[in-house]
Amino acid sequence: MSNLTAGRRSASRESLASRTAVMALMLVLMVYFLLPVYFLIVAATKPQGDLAATNGLAFSHFNLFSNLHTLFTRSDGIFLKWALNSVIYAVLGAGVGTLISALCGYALAKFRFRGREFLFSVVLGGVLVPTTALALPLFLLFSSIGLVNTYWAVFLPSIVSPFGVYLARIFASAAVPEELLESARLDGAGEFRTFFSVASRLMAPSLVTIFLFQFVAIWNNFFLPMVMLQKESLFPVTLGLFEWNGQTARAPLLQESVITGSLVSIVPVIIVFVLLQRFWRTGLAAGSLK
Amino acid sequence: MTETETPARRAVAAPEVPRRRRRASGGGPGAGTIAAFLTPFFLPFILFYLVPVGYALWQSFRVVRRTGGQYGTSYTTFGGFHQYGQVLSNTEFWSSIGRIGLFGIVQVPVMLFVALVMALLLDTPLLKIKAFFRISAFMPYAVPGVIAAIMWSYLYSPQLSPVVDLFGHLGLHPNFLGPGAVLWSTANVSTWLWTGYNMLIMYSALQAIPQELYEAAKLDGASNWAIAWRIKVPIIAPSIVLTTVFSIIGTLQLYAEPAVLRQISSNISSTFTPNMLAYAVASGNNYQQAAAISVVIALITFVLSFGFMRLTSKRAGL
Known part of the structure; x- marks a missing residue:
């Protein structure tokens, strides 16, 4: 209460000029952040012919539904296939990834055993490994066992998230009290039962955070699928749109589908993002702890 | 030296013994249970992280040889540091490193400075509609x-660009995809993507800092x-x-954004960034x-990340 009034009093002490300057600066920055998305929305509603002929920031003929129809029927509906692939890779990959990260991070936080700190530093080292450096050797390994050009080639490496284990360990030590585990053990509950019925519930908000981080990492991934996949029907949406974008020089009519497809693939994720905002902040706060 | 260490070590070790005994009698998890918790992560971690790292290292010390001239059958054999010598004497490698170095030296500080200013402004009472x-x-x-690059x-x-049109009205004709500008156009995409994060x-x-810390400074008359x-x-x-280290790692891995801009600009070569070079070389079957190249990129990443962390922790006297 007293904090609040103190804050308010100091706010009124600030000069109008500095408040205006700050607001103006932030508004300029917001134009910068929102401009590309606004442009994409406008461009997605236009017929192909208007893209170059009309002002890019002003709406012209409203053609969004026809663009969507073209997008989803092009090449036997391959875009929908790509979108579904992205959902499969990202939702299943992040789901499995969160589960194994939670089990591992929980064990590293709550069980005492020899080599625990060593294992944790190996995981931390994994956070620093550039994942693109892994893609080429993984391609060779997978091609020798015939995994290249399958769902598994993208899915399997995606489930591993050292950062997720790091977060899970921090969250488990903060959210799960030692006494609770002791009493569950005295009641004769097994460790897995304790984890799934007690610990995982206490960790639930942080598990959402871990899921979101991994979901975005997989959803945005481009290099790994590009190295692993040649079959178009297995592409995630990023790789598919990249391929289409490369063909617009020869087939200019593809341009409108690239634009509409980009919009369709970012809007659902942005909405989920805004709705689940608070989970990001807990994760990022924990991630920056030393 | 050793004499002063011994009592200290004993003091640390002494309470360990009864604690461990108490745990064992309290029914802590056995080795099998612990392994069951760890294996689901560590098995794929080993298979898809550590094994590829080891495999890349092993491969980087191999060379392809042919029996009996150009049309003979090829085989790989141990080649020492031959591949590394090739990488380090490759001018395309050095120009990609130089490009990404210049990119990083400019883009990372600019992005982090803007991010810091925004964070500080959001943390003051000066600003309304913060959530937006x-x-x-x-x-x-x-x-x-x-998609950002598209x-x-x-x-x-x-x-197509309304931005280029806008400059046109002012009598300016910037070429964002020109030979000098295209690197900074790529940097802009990265800045747009990562500043908010x-x-x-x-x-x-900032939100985790207790407000009381400022109260004393305010009473002393310190300005915002x-x-x-x-x-x-x-x-x-x-x-x-932390954000600097993440940015260094990200910069050295740059691939998708320049690859997209390459589709519309002839000023981005297929070896524009180290990662693009690695991919181009692999596409030529020179695995x-x-x-x-991948090992060298990873090594540079480690050296820069750890170097930066060491440097800053020393300066802060930690």
Whole structure:
């Protein structure tokens, strides 16, 4: 209460000029952040012919539904296939990834055993490994066992998230009290039962955070699928749109589908993002702890 | 020296013994249970992280030889540091490193400075509608790099861009895809994607500082400006170090954004960044050389990340 009034009093002490300057600066920055998305929305509603002929920031003929129809029927509906692939890779990959990260991070936080700190530093080292450096050797390994050009080639490496284990360990030590585990053990509950019925519930908000981080990492991934996949029907949406974008020089009519497809693939994720905002902040706060 | 260490070590070791005994009798998890918790992560971690690292290292020390001239059958054999010698004497490798170095030296500080200023402004009472600013700035993080680059490539393109039109009205004709500008156009895409993410890391750290810390400074008559730079920034220094390390790692891995801009600009070569070079070399079936490039990139990443962390922790006297 007293904090609040103190804050308010100091706010009124600030000069109008500095408040205006700050607001103006932030508004300029917001134009910068929102401009590309606004442009994409406008461009997605236009017929192909208007893209170059009309002002890019002003709406012209409203053609969004026809663009969507073209997008989803092009090449036997391959875009929908790509979108579904992205959902499969990202939702299943992040789901499995969160589960194994939670089990591992929980064990590293709550069980005492020899080599625990060593294992944790190996995981931390994994956070620093550039994942693109892994893609080429993984391609060779997978091609020798015939995994290249399958769902598994993208899915399997995606489930591993050292950062997720790091977060899970921090969250488990903060959210799960030692006494609770002791009493569950005295009641004769097994460790897995304790984890799934007690610990995982206490960790639930942080598990959402871990899921979101991994979901975005997989959803945005481009290099790994590009190295692993040649079959178009297995592409995630990023790789598919990249391929289409490369063909617009020869087939200019593809341009409108690239634009509409980009919009369709970012809007659902942005909405989920805004709705689940608070989970990001807990994760990022924990991630920056030393 | 050794005499002073022994009692200290004993003092640390002494309480360990009864604690461990108490755990064992209290029914802590056995080795099998612990392994069951760890294996689901560590098995794929070993298979898809450690094994590829080891495989890349092994491959980087191999060379392809042919029996009996150009048309003989090829086989690989141990080649020592041959591949590394090739990488280090490759001018394309050095120009890609130089390009990405210049990119990093400019883009990372600019991005982190903007992120820091935004975080500090969001943390003051000066600003209204904070949630809107926070969400809008963070939103690009949800956009895949490929799609961000596609969006910006339309804003760079001379035929379609409303931005180029706007400059045209002012009598200016910038070429965002020209030989000198295209590196900075790529840097802009990265800045757009990651500023909000870094801002949110710093902002979360600022929110964790107890308000009482400022109250004393305010009573002493410190301005908001002084509080921000003298109190807040030093406290969130670990977050700034973290965002810098993440940015260094990201810069060295740059691939998707320049690859997209390459589709509309002839000023981006197939070996524009180290990662693009590695991919181009691998596409030419020279996997041993590509492995050596990957190893060198990873080594540079480690040296820079750890070097930066060491440097900053020394300076802060930690």
